[in-house]
Amino acid sequence: MNKQAFFLGCVIPLRFPGIEVAARRVFRQLGIDCVDLEGYSCCPEPVVLGLTDREMALAMSARNLALAEKAGADLIVLCNGCYETLAEADHVLRHDEPMKARVAELLASIGARYEGKIRIKHFIEFLHDDVGLERITKAITRPVDVSLALHYGCHLFRETTHPDTWRKPRMMKSLVEAMGARCVDYGLEQLCCGFPISQFDKNAALKERLLPKLKAVSTTNAEALAFCCPACLNQFETGQGGVGDLGVDVARYPCVHVLELLALSLGMPAAELRLDFRSGSTKEFFECFWG
Amino acid sequence: MTSEAIRRLLEQRLTKARLASGGKDQRRVSVELDAGDIGEAVRALPQDGRSRFVTIVAVDKGLDIELLYSFSLDGVLVTLRTSVQKETSTIDTITPMVPGAAFIEKEISELFGVEFAGHVRRANLVLPDDWPTGKRPMRKPLVGDVIPQARASVENLLSGGTSIRVGPSSAVKREKAGLSKVPPLVSTNDDQMQEFKDLLARTGFDKRAGFDWKKGKLRYK
Numbered sequence: 001m002n003k004q005a006f007f008l009g010c011v012i013p014l015r016f017p018g019i020e021v022a023a024r025r026v027f028r029q030l031g032i033d034c035v036d037l038e039g040y041s042c043c044p045e046p047v048v049l050g051l052t053d054r055e056m057a058l059a060m061s062a063r064n065l066a067l068a069e070k071a072g073a074d075l076i077v078l079c080n081g082c083y084e085t086l087a088e089a090d091h092v093l094r095h096d097e098p099m100k101a102r103v104a105e106l107l108a109s110i111g112a113r114y115e116g117k118i119r120i121k122h123f124i125e126f127l128h129d130d131v132g133l134e135r136i137t138k139a140i141t142r143p144v145d146v147s148l149a150l151h152y153g154c155h156l157f158r159e160t161t162h163p164d165t166w167r168k169p170r171m172m173k174s175l176v177e178a179m180g181a182r183c184v185d186y187g188l189e190q191l192c193c194g195f196p197i198s199q200f201d202k203n204a205a206l207k208e209r210l211l212p213k214l215k216a217v218s219t220t221n222a223e224a225l226a227f228c229c230p231a232c233l234n235q236f237e238t239g240q241g242g243v244g245d246l247g248v249d250v251a252r253y254p255c256v257h258v259l260e261l262l263a264l265s266l267g268m269p270a271a272e273l274r275l276d277f278r279s280g281s282t283k284e285f286f287e288c289f290w291g
Numbered sequence: 292m293t294s295e296a297i298r299r300l301l302e303q304r305l306t307k308a309r310l311a312s313g314g315k316d317q318r319r320v321s322v323e324l325d326a327g328d329i330g331e332a333v334r335a336l337p338q339d340g341r342s343r344f345v346t347i348v349a350v351d352k353g354l355d356i357e358l359l360y361s362f363s364l365d366g367v368l369v370t371l372r373t374s375v376q377k378e379t380s381t382i383d384t385i386t387p388m389v390p391g392a393a394f395i396e397k398e399i400s401e402l403f404g405v406e407f408a409g410h411v412r413r414a415n416l417v418l419p420d421d422w423p424t425g426k427r428p429m430r431k432p433l434v435g436d437v438i439p440q441a442r443a444s445v446e447n448l449l450s451g452g453t454s455i456r457v458g459p460s461s462a463v464k465r466e467k468a469g470l471s472k473v474p475p476l477v478s479t480n481d482d483q484m485q486e487f488k489d490l491l492a493r494t495g496f497d498k499r500a501g502f503d504w505k506k507g508k509l510r511y512k
Contacts, residue, residue: 008475010453010455011455013461013465013470014455014457014461014474015461017461017464017465017470018468020468020470021469021470036475037475038475039476039477039479039480039483041452041476041487042448042452042454044454045444045454048438048440048441048444049441049444049445049448052436052438052500053436053494053496055495056491056496059490059491060490060491063487063490106493106494107490109489109490109493110487110489110490111486199440200440272468272469274464277464
């Protein structure tokens with residue numbers, strides 16, 4: 001049986017280190033020994049970079065997978081985008097013979113190889129399936145007594161082996177509810193946050209994606225938005241200010257990551273999350289509920 | 292000479308060139324070479340009058356200007372293919388060996404901005420005399436395959452292994468959070484970083500993207 005390694009990605013360790021702290025704390029507290037994947041690179045990012053050059057993107061992903069396989073580690077991926085990139089690369093390398101041969105040749109040029117012996121799991125599905133909700137619930141000491149609107153993120157719906165694209169989003173909801181939170185329905189849970197569009201047209205992303213979601217959430221009693229993707233979280237946390245600049249009056253919400261909530265519910269002090277790096281409303285939310 | 296004989300001759304005489312096979316068309320030979328070897332390549336063709344100069348075709352490829360020198364040799368079209376980077380846009384003239392190339396070199400020079408070093412004509416040949424200096428009507432802006440929205444990410448990726456730059460502010464944040472200053476990225480190990488760069492170079496992405504490894508930047512903004 002393989003050990004586990006975190007695939008940290010770029011955004012969490014470089015922009016939201018508090019989420020990395022939370023991840024390490026959660027897994028340690030649940031008794032899961034996760035090592036670091038030494039020498040990893042960008043996954044690479046699936047939208048802009050992934051579409052820039054397919055061969056480059058697959059080679060880079062395959063290198064990351066090869067590193068994990070050499071270390072004898074399954075990957076627990078903390079970011080939705082990284083999960084999609086790595087899971088899809090693994091799928092291509094198992095089923096697309098010409099591309100598999102080409103990538104094998106490229107890896108061989110640096111003395112690496114990938115044989116598809118590892119599992120790639122989103123942290124949501126690892127916690128749900130491998131750890132189990134019962135074990136998590138038993139470990140919780142400070143239930144999350146808040147009403148949350150969930151934003152799943154587009155890449156959480158990606159499946160390479162299961163036909164049910166709602167499989168992981170349902171897991172996220174179950175996990176959040178296991179922490180004691182109430183998940184409110186707002187009808188636009190599946191709508192994209194607009195991050196890819198914002199690379200081309202910031203205003204369109206705000207008007208066509210963020211604003212409809214915020215308006216829908218504002219019809220509920222949600223106290224915050226919960227995410228499992230750092231890019232989506234960043235889009236909302238920074239984008240809500242942009243919506244204000246458009247002159248639109250809509251409620252603004254604190255943006256929290258599932259791992260942050262889980263770490264707090266397992267007893268981690270809020271100060272260890274380094275909330276001074278986050279938006280004012282998010283910081284106030286955490287301090288209000290967890291001191 | 293048959294195309295096969297021409298290929299063998301050029302393979303013997305041009306050790307640095309890359310000869311493409313004729314494929315289905317047995318009356319074509321294509322030779323790929325560096326711009327600095329164009330003179331040697333022209334001299335490698337038989338000099339007994341059978342190598343008839345046809346033309347030079349210029350193709351603006353975005354980052355470089357491709358130049359295709361065509362010669363007819365015993366009914367076989369021999370094409371010497373080379374490129375000049377737009378930043379320098381210079382190649383030696385072949386007019387000392389092929390005086391008939393004077394017209395087309397001047398036309399390419401005026402329309403695409405390629406300087407054929409040693410070409411003697413100064414005045415415009417195809418453009419009006421009062422045409423603005425430096426304005427090349429057939430020359431497109433310097434640009435590669437990477438869309439503007441991806442350029443910063445590509446530069447960060449190729450120079451450091453991540454799409455987001457690992458900078459001092461992230462190190463400060465991480466230290467304050469009780470983490471290592473830098474996550475265990477490929478950039479923290481010189482050998483692994485070199486392997487990573489080698490891997491990307493083997494995909495040819497650096498060339499398609501127009502990445503300058505020395506400067507750590509794309510050749511265009």
